[in-house]
Amino acid sequence: MSVTLETEEHKALRAAVAALGRRYGREYFVRTVDEGRRPTELWSEAGKLGYLGVNLPEEYGGGGGGIAELAIVLEELGAAGCPLMMLVVSPAICGTVIARFGTEEQKRTWLPGLADGTRTMAFGITEPDAGSNSHRITTTARRDGDDWLLTGRKVFISGVDIADAVLIVGRTEDARTGRLKPCLFIVPPDAEGFQRRPIDMELHAAEKQFELVLDDVRLPADALVGGSPSHAPGGEDTGLLQLFAGLNPERIMTAAFAIGMGRYALARAVEYARERTVWKTPIGAHQAIAHPLAQAHIDLELARLMTQKAAHLYDAGDDMGAGEAANMAKYAAGEACARAVDQAVHTLGGNGLTREFGLASLVTAARVTRIAPVSREMILNYVSHQTLGLPKSY
Numbered sequence: 001m002s003v004t005l006e007t008e009e010h011k012a013l014r015a016a017v018a019a020l021g022r023r024y025g026r027e028y029f030v031r032t033v034d035e036g037r038r039p040t041e042l043w044s045e046a047g048k049l050g051y052l053g054v055n056l057p058e059e060y061g062g063g064g065g066g067i068a069e070l071a072i073v074l075e076e077l078g079a080a081g082c083p084l085m086m087l088v089v090s091p092a093i094c095g096t097v098i099a100r101f102g103t104e105e106q107k108r109t110w111l112p113g114l115a116d117g118t119r120t121m122a123f124g125i126t127e128p129d130a131g132s133n134s135h136r137i138t139t140t141a142r143r144d145g146d147d148w149l150l151t152g153r154k155v156f157i158s159g160v161d162i163a164d165a166v167l168i169v170g171r172t173e174d175a176r177t178g179r180l181k182p183c184l185f186i187v188p189p190d191a192e193g194f195q196r197r198p199i200d201m202e203l204h205a206a207e208k209q210f211e212l213v214l215d216d217v218r219l220p221a222d223a224l225v226g227g228s229p230s231h232a233p234g235g236e237d238t239g240l241l242q243l244f245a246g247l248n249p250e251r252i253m254t255a256a257f258a259i260g261m262g263r264y265a266l267a268r269a270v271e272y273a274r275e276r277t278v279w280k281t282p283i284g285a286h287q288a289i290a291h292p293l294a295q296a297h298i299d300l301e302l303a304r305l306m307t308q309k310a311a312h313l314y315d316a317g318d319d320m321g322a323g324e325a326a327n328m329a330k331y332a333a334g335e336a337c338a339r340a341v342d343q344a345v346h347t348l349g350g351n352g353l354t355r356e357f358g359l360a361s362l363v364t365a366a367r368v369t370r371i372a373p374v375s376r377e378m379i380l381n382y383v384s385h386q387t388l389g390l391p392k393s394y
C-alpha cells in the first residue's frame with residue numbers, strides 16, 4: 001500500500017482533471033490565444049464537470065469542497081498546458097467572498113453561475129497611485145439616497161471584457177483616508193460611467209488586463225457585498241474580513257497556477273533533454289543540464305507542499321494561520337516557477353526561443369507570478385514583520 005499526503009478523492013480529482021487537460025492540450029490553448037479568443041470549450045466542459053466551482057457550497061451549485069480542491073484543478077490544467085487564470089479570480093476570490101459574506105440574494109444570483117462557469121467575475125483592487133500599498137486606494141463610494149455612487153481608477157484588472165461583473169474594492173466617503181476600511185461592490189461592466197481600456201501587455205494569455213475608470217457609477221444598495229456598510233461606528237470591520245477572505249485564496253491559487261506552469265515547462269525540457277544529442281550522450285546526461293532540472297523539480301514539489309498546507313489551514317477556517325502559509329506558498333511557487341521556466345528555455349538552446357516549441361512566452365507569464373497579486377518583496381516584508389518581528393522601513 002502506498003502512503004501519500006493526498007486523500008483518495010484528491011488523487012482521483014487530480015487524475016481526472018489532468019486527463020481533461022491532456023484532451024485539450026497545449027496546442028488547443030495556444031491556438032485559442034492566437035485566434036484572440038478564449039478557451040471557451042475547455043472552460044465550459046470544466047464547468048459542466050463541476051471543476052470550476054468545486055470550492056463553492058453545494059446548496060448554490062458548487063462541489064462543497066475547498067480551495068485545496070480548486071488549487072488541484074488549476075495546477076493540473078496548468079501542468080497540461082491549459083492554465084485557466086480566471087479560476088484565481090472568479091470562483092476563488094469572488095466566489096469565496098460572496099459565499100462567505102454575501103446576502104442570500106447575492107449568493108443565489110451569483111454562485112450557481114460562477115460554479116458552472118456560465119458567469120464570470122473579475123476582481124479589482126489595484127490602483128495606479130496605490131500599487132502594492134492597498135491602504136492608499138482612493139476609489140470612493142458615496143451615498144445618494146439608497147444608491148451608491150462609485151468613483152475611482154483601477155489598473156491591471158484581468159478579464160473585465162469577459163466578466164459579468166467586477167468585484168471592486170473601494171472605501172466609503174467617511175473612511176476615505178487612513179487605514180483601509182474597505183467595502184466591496186459588485187459592479188456590472190456596462191454600468192453608466194464605467195470605462196475600460198485594455199493595457200498592451202507582453203503576455204501570451206487568454207486573459208487581458210484593463211485600466212478602469214469609474215465616474216460616479218450608480219449602484220443600487222444591494223451592490224454592496226453583505227448589503228450594509230462594513231464599518232458602522234463601533235461595529236465590526238467586516239469589509240476587511242471580506243477582503244482577507246478573498247486574498248488568501250488568491251495567493252493559494254496563484255501558487256497553484258505557478259506550480260502548474262512550472263511543471264509544464266519542466267516536462268517539456270525533460271523530454272527534450274532525454275532525446276537531444278550533440279556529443280555522444282543526450283544532453284540530459286550532462287549534470288549542468290540535469291541538476292538544474294532536478295532542482296526545479298524539488299523546488300516545485302516544496303512549493304506544492306506549502307500550498308497544500310495553506311489550503312488546508314484556510315479550508316479548516318484558520319484565516320490567520322492561512323495568511324502566513326498562503327504568502328509563503330505564493331512566494332515559493334513564484335520563485336520555483338520562474339526558475340523552472342528559465343531553465344526549461346535554456347535546456348532547449350535556440351529552440352527554447354522559437355514559437356514552435358512555445359516555451360519563450362512562458363518567461364513573461366512566469367514573471368507575473370512573482371509580481372501579482374502581491375510581489376515577492378511584499379511577501380518578504382510580511383514575513384520580516386509578521387513572522388520575524390523585524391522593524392518596518394515604510
Ligand SMILES: Cc1cc2nc3c(=O)[nH]c(=O)nc-3n(C[C@H](O)[C@H](O)[C@H](O)COP(=O)(O)OP(=O)(O)OC[C@H]3O[C@@H](n4cnc5c(N)ncnc54)[C@H](O)[C@@H]3O)c2cc1C
Pocket residue numbers: 089123124125126130131132133155156157158159209368371372373374375376377378381394
Ligand atoms: C498579469 C497581471 C494581472 C493582474 N490582475 C489583477 C487583477 O485581476 N486585479 C487586481 O486588482 N490587480 C491585478 N494585477 C495587479 C497586481 O496585483 C499588481 O501589479 C501588484 O500588486 C504590484 O503592484 P504594482 O504593479 O503597482 O507595483 P508597485 O507597487 O509599484 O511595485 C513596484 C516594485 O516595487 C516593489 N516594492 C513596492 N513597495 C515595496 C516595499 N515596501 N518594499 C520593497 N519593495 C517594494 C515591488 O515589490 C515591485 O517590485 C495584475 C497584475 C498583472 C501583472
